[in-house]
Amino acid sequence: MTLHIYTSLRRIDKIYQQEKHGSKMAFLDGNPPERLCMPIVNHIESLGGEVRLNSRIKKIELNEDGTVKSFLLNNGNKIEGDAYVVATPVDIFKLLLPEDWREISYFKKLEKLVGVPVINVHIWFDRKLKNTYDHLLFSRSPLLSVYADMSVTCKEYYNPYQSMLELVFAPAEEWIACSDSEIIDATMKELAKLFPDEISADQSKAKVVKYHIVKTPRSVYKTVPNCEPCRPLQRSPIQGFYLAGDYTKQKYLASMEGAVLSGKLCAQSIVQDYELLRTLGQRKLTGASIH
Ligand SMILES: Cc1cc2nc3c(=O)[nH]c(=O)nc-3n(C[C@H](O)[C@H](O)[C@H](O)COP(=O)(O)OP(=O)(O)OC[C@H]3O[C@@H](n4cnc5c(N)ncnc54)[C@H](O)[C@@H]3O)c2cc1C
Numbered sequence: 001m002t003l004h005i006y007t008s009l010r011r012i013d014k015i016y017q018q019e020k021h022g023s024k025m026a027f028l029d030g031n032p033p034e035r036l037c038m039p040i041v042n043h044i045e046s047l048g049g050e051v052r053l054n055s056r057i058k059k060i061e062l063n064e065d066g067t068v069k070s071f072l073l074n075n076g077n078k079i080e081g082d083a084y085v086v087a088t089p090v091d092i093f094k095l096l097l098p099e100d101w102r103e104i105s106y107f108k109k110l111e112k113l114v115g116v117p118v119i120n121v122h123i124w125f126d127r128k129l130k131n132t133y134d135h136l137l138f139s140r141s142p143l144l145s146v147y148a149d150m151s152v153t154c155k156e157y158y159n160p161y162q163s164m165l166e167l168v169f170a171p172a173e174e175w176i177a178c179s180d181s182e183i184i185d186a187t188m189k190e191l192a193k194l195f196p197d198e199i200s201a202d203q204s205k206a207k208v209v210k211y212h213i214v215k216t217p218r219s220v221y222k223t224v225p226n227c228e229p230c231r232p233l234q235r236s237p238i239q240g241f242y243l244a245g246d247y248t249k250q251k252y253l254a255s256m257e258g259a260v261l262s263g264k265l266c267a268q269s270i271v272q273d274y275e276l277l278r279t280l281g282q283r284k285l286t287g288a289s290i291h
Contacts, residue, residue, distance in 0.1 A: 025136055027148070030156040057086065060098050067280075068241050082281040083270050087244040087263070091115045091218040106237050109230035113247050115218030117176040119169035121187050122212040129163040129198050129206065141190040145170045162209070165191075172215075180213045220254030221247050234266035240277055242266050 028035055041051045059072040070078040086093050090113045101107050121144075132149035139147055147167035151159040167187065169175065175183055188208070189201045199206050221227065231249045234242050244266035245259060252258035270277070 027136075027150075027153045029154055057088070057096055060084075060086075060096055062098050062100060066100055067239055082277045083240050083242065083273070085242045085244055085266055085270075087266075089115060089218065089245060090221055090247040093243065093245075101238065104237060106232055110232065112224070112227050112230040113221040115220060116170070116222040117172045118216045118219040119172045119175060119183060120214040120216070121165075121167045121169050121183065122214075123165045123167070123184070123187070124209040124211065125163045125165070126207040126209050127163070127198075128159075128161055129165075129195060131195055131198065132163060132165075139167075139190075139194060141194060143169060143175075143186060143190050144194075163206075176215055176217055180211075183213055184208070184211050223253060233269075234262060235269040235273070240273075240280060242269060 044051055054075075055077070056074045057071045058074045061069045061072055061078070063069045068084045070080045071084065072078055086096065088096070090110060094110055097107055097110075128151070129149060132152055134152050136146055136148050136153075139145065145168045147165055150157040150164045150166050151162060157164055169183065169187060175186070178186075185201070188199065188203070191199045192201045195206075197205075231247060232243055233249045234244055236243060244262045246252075246254040246256075246262060248262045248266075250258050250261040250265060252261065
């Protein structure tokens with residue numbers, strides 16, 4: 001379970017001015033596979049599509065002219081198509097990048113986009129904390145960026161007697177290699193400052209019933225100066241090959257809404273290229289040369 005909050009707060013100043021619903025936040029009411037992914041899978045299948053799980057791309061295989069021949073999957077299967085989309089995180093795509101494409105400026109610029117480590121901390125307490133709200137909270141702690149009491153904000157985790165805090169522990173560069181118990185100790189010390197009446201680092205106040213730590217060594221790309229021009233458009237310079245994902249060019253920074261928007265822009269590019277892709281596909285079938 002991860003904290004999934006659709007928030008547009010990232011560019012708060014601009015968003016409030018430009019976006020009608022810029023100040024809206026909402027929690028996914030339940031676990032993401034069931035509540036977020038399954039409806040998408042159902043929609044794809046209802047339109048005749050197929051969703052294959054546990055089928056990672058191992059290699060992007062090329063034709064002699066540098067276009068994509070197939071995606072080789074880790075189960076040995078090969079996927080061939082008229083249009084190819086890679087929607088993995090940028091760091092994974094860089095590992096899959098074919099040697100022949102590395103010097104192309106569009107792909108070379110991706111080197112500047114590097115994911116930051118983030119840790120997600122889930123803590124179940126033996127009591128209900130009084131000073132939490134039905135909202136995402138930005139914390140004053142230098143280690144805990146945002147958090148929420150899921151027992152208040154999400155129906156599925158609602159509990160009138162015990163709080164369950166979910167926290168984003170970042171920046172986490174110095175902590176990603178630490179043990180879970182070191183991370184939970186550091187979290188409790190910070191929480192003791194945020195909830196001085198209710199939490200103490202030695203647990204003499206609220207007690208931790210259980211906890212769960214999720215480490216993401218390469219999360220969303222780090223926004224460093226001049227990284228914006230390095231974000232790629234969804235249509236690549238390779239005919240029939242497209243990228244999608246939060247790091248690709250769209251008006252938001254890396255976020256869930258940004259990822260969704262990138263998918264829409266990617267789909268639009270493929271629709272615009274439909275005639276070209278169809279012609280290329282037919283030429284491949286008849287064995288005619290592709291230029
Ligand atoms: C702790 C944490 C908290 C966050 N909180 C928020 C938040 O509150 N609000 C918000 O808007 N955003 C938040 N984000 C950011 C948000 O999760 C990302 O921006 C978003 O998920 C990016 O979507 P994506 O589709 O680009 O990539 P991903 O969601 O990373 O999806 C990429 C997919 O590619 C798959 N994949 C990987 N390798 C391969 C391969 N070789 N072949 C095929 N598939 C592969 C992965 O399994 C994955 O399903 C948070 C991120 C983290 C880590």
